Amino acid sequence: MKKTAKTSGVPEPSVRRMPDYLNYLRLLKNKGRDYVSAPYIAKDLNLDATQVAKDLAYTKATGKPRVGYNLNALIASIEEFLGLNRTDLAFLVGAGSLGEALIKYEGFGYFGLNIVAAFDTDENKIGQEIHGVKVFHIDKLRELAERLHPVLGIITTPAAPAQQVADLMVGWGIKAIWNFTPCSIKVPEKIILQNTSIYANLAVIMKKVQTLYDNPISKIEDISNTL
Amino acid sequence: MKKTAKTSGVPEPSVRRMPDYLNYLRLLKNKGRDYVSAPYIAKDLNLDATQVAKDLAYTKATGKPRVGYNLNALIASIEEFLGLNRTDLAFLVGAGSLGEALIKYEGFGYFGLNIVAAFDTDENKIGQEIHGVKVFHIDKLRELAERLHPVLGIITTPAAPAQQVADLMVGWGIKAIWNFTPCSIKVPEKIILQNTSIYANLAVIMKKVQTLYDNPISKIEDISNTL
DNA sequence: TAGATTGTTAATCGATTAACAATC
DNA sequence: TAGATTGTTAATCGATTAACAATC
Numbered sequence: 001m002k003k004t005a006k007t008s009g010v011p012e013p014s015v016r017r018m019p020d021y022l023n024y025l026r027l028l029k030n031k032g033r034d035y036v037s038a039p040y041i042a043k044d045l046n047l048d049a050t051q052v053a054k055d056l057a058y059t060k061a062t063g064k065p066r067v068g069y070n071l072n073a074l075i076a077s078i079e080e081f082l083g084l085n086r087t088d089l090a091f092l093v094g095a096g097s098l099g100e101a102l103i104k105y106e107g108f109g110y111f112g113l114n115i116v117a118a119f120d121t122d123e124n125k126i127g128q129e130i131h132g133v134k135v136f137h138i139d140k141l142r143e144l145a146e147r148l149h150p151v152l153g154i155i156t157t158p159a160a161p162a163q164q165v166a167d168l169m170v171g172w173g174i175k176a177i178w179n180f181t182p183c184s185i186k187v188p189e190k191i192i193l194q195n196t197s198i199y200a201n202l203a204v205i206m207k208k209v210q211t212l213y214d215n216p217i218s219k220i221e222d223i224s225n226t227l
Numbered sequence: 228m229k230k231t232a233k234t235s236g237v238p239e240p241s242v243r244r245m246p247d248y249l250n251y252l253r254l255l256k257n258k259g260r261d262y263v264s265a266p267y268i269a270k271d272l273n274l275d276a277t278q279v280a281k282d283l284a285y286t287k288a289t290g291k292p293r294v295g296y297n298l299n300a301l302i303a304s305i306e307e308f309l310g311l312n313r314t315d316l317a318f319l320v321g322a323g324s325l326g327e328a329l330i331k332y333e334g335f336g337y338f339g340l341n342i343v344a345a346f347d348t349d350e351n352k353i354g355q356e357i358h359g360v361k362v363f364h365i366d367k368l369r370e371l372a373e374r375l376h377p378v379l380g381i382i383t384t385p386a387a388p389a390q391q392v393a394d395l396m397v398g399w400g401i402k403a404i405w406n407f408t409p410c411s412i413k414v415p416e417k418i419i420l421q422n423t424s425i426y427a428n429l430a431v432i433m434k435k436v437q438t439l440y441d442n443p444i445s446k447i448e449d450i451s452n453t454l
Numbered sequence: 455t456a457g458a459t460t461g462t463t464a465a466t467c468g469a470t471t472a473a474c475a476a477t478c
Numbered sequence: 479t480a481g482a483t484t485g486t487t488a489a490t491c492g493a494t495t496a497a498c499a500a501t502c
Contacts, residue, residue, distance in 0.1 A: 011494095016424075016430060016431060019430050020409070020426075024411065039458090048494070049459090051493090053459085054494085057460090057462090064460075064502060065461090065502045066457075066501080067460095069460095082434065083437045086440070088433070097324055097331050098328040100327075101327070101328045102425075104323070105425065111426060111429050113433070152432070175439055176432055176439075178428070178429075182247070182250045182334065183250070184271070186273075194431060194432040197247070198329075199246035199334065200246055202335070203242050204243060205421040206310050206340070207237070208419045209310070209379065210310040212378075212402055241469090264483060265484075266482090266483075281485085289485090291477085292477045293481075293484085294478070294483075295483070457502105460500080461498100461500085461501100462498090462499085463497085464495105464496080464497075464498100465496070468492090470492090471489080472490080473489085474486090475486085476483105
């Protein structure tokens with residue numbers, strides 16, 4: 001019953017690893033390296049070498065046996081794969097600290113994302129500039145969307161108004177929505193929806209921390225301390 | 228070769244869905260409902276009913292055929308599963324806007340996380356209070372860690388100092404690290420490490436947006452507009 | 455040439471989905 | 479009783495890992 005918008009045949013986990021590779025390879029390039037092999041990358045990023053090779057193959061990158069991949073070509077290949085040549089305009093609704101953090105996120109520009117306007121309902125925030133991005137009243141969204149045709153809408157409001165904001169965005173022609181609220185929002189089938197929940201990550205970490213309490217290992221450590 | 232710290236036999240995707248259920252069920256409770264079935268939840272959250280039932284079973288929740296689950300019992304069961312009764316102390320390093328956003332995140336308290344101190348190297352930030360959490364110089368981490376024994380360390384610094392911060396945290400007895408930088412950091416095997424990369428999510432969304440350009444659908448839409 | 459690495463094809467592993475008996 | 483839902487067991491699906499031939 002669940003329907004996940006396809007990411008062009010490439011497994012989503014592979015897509016998620018791409019920014020890691022890119023970040024790592026750019027660092028390596030700055031160190032003056034020219035070639036790099038999949039096993040080498042794998043070791044540094046704590047991944048399986050075969051998996052790295054397979055991921056890189058998705059980007060149409062090609063390497064040479066015994067030598068590896070040309071670093072410049074590989075970086076270009078991943079950038080191409082992720083579409084970083086293209087720059088998409090984005091609107092952000094909810095100019096709280098999370099919204100501010102996203103706007104200030106240095107790397108976004110390098111990842112083909114350009115937040116051009118922020119919106120809020122808080123009169124204190126309206127008119128302000130965050131890192132060069134102006135905050136407008138939400139009522140201006142329609143007008144600005146008609147003019148700029150943003151592709152992506154980012155929701156960083158509190159949970160309550162999330163659905164309303166999403167409806168507004170869809171109404172004014174946004175193609176993709178990135179939802180940072182913990183609320184599950186409904187959008188028409190054609191709209192791309194990506195939920196990013198801090199809580200999902202928190203849950204995983206708390207669950208792992210829990211094992212520290214359950215596990216007799218901590219008790220063993222206690223014992224060894226008394227020896 | 229890759230080693231993922233086990234979350235006690237429960238599939239990680241299931242753990243990640245738990246906060247969604249919890250959030251949704253709390254909302255439902257506020258509406259005055261007493262019972263809820265897996266298919267009902269599934270419909271609202273856009274999931275498969277069997278999957279919901281299976282997820283809930285992991286929490287040891289039990290339901291009655293034809294009736295569903297008692298809402299209070301179910302909520303309690305998920306809270307128990309996630310360990311929300313326990314409250315863990317956390318230190319946060321990097322009091323920028325992302326750090327600030329996390330400190331202000333209303334929900335964290337409800338999810339068993341208590342950020343008790345923030346650290347930075349920026350003299351302008353030191354001594355300030357964010358939402359009741361004081362910002363200390365990073366040099367104070369040792370002293371405060373010895374006193375408070377935080378379980379979790381959150382890294383919201385820029386990428387460059389991430390590894391250094393992690394080493395510091397590990398040195399002072401932190402058990403789990405939540406890394407928000409795009410840098411892959413190395414920690415001893417015993418330390419729980421959770422990476423949350425905004426870029427991974429961005430990559431997925433950009434890749435999906437890309438299909439809008441590749442796809443002839445957009446062209447079809449253009450044509451229909453001229454009719 | 456020898457040997458490491460690519461890149462493909464097959465095997466494994468794990469999560470999701472489907473089927474169905476139990477039960478309220 | 480009839481029928482919807484739980485909860486378990488089996489089938490499917492997809493990603494990761496392993497094996498190996500090609501090749502530089």
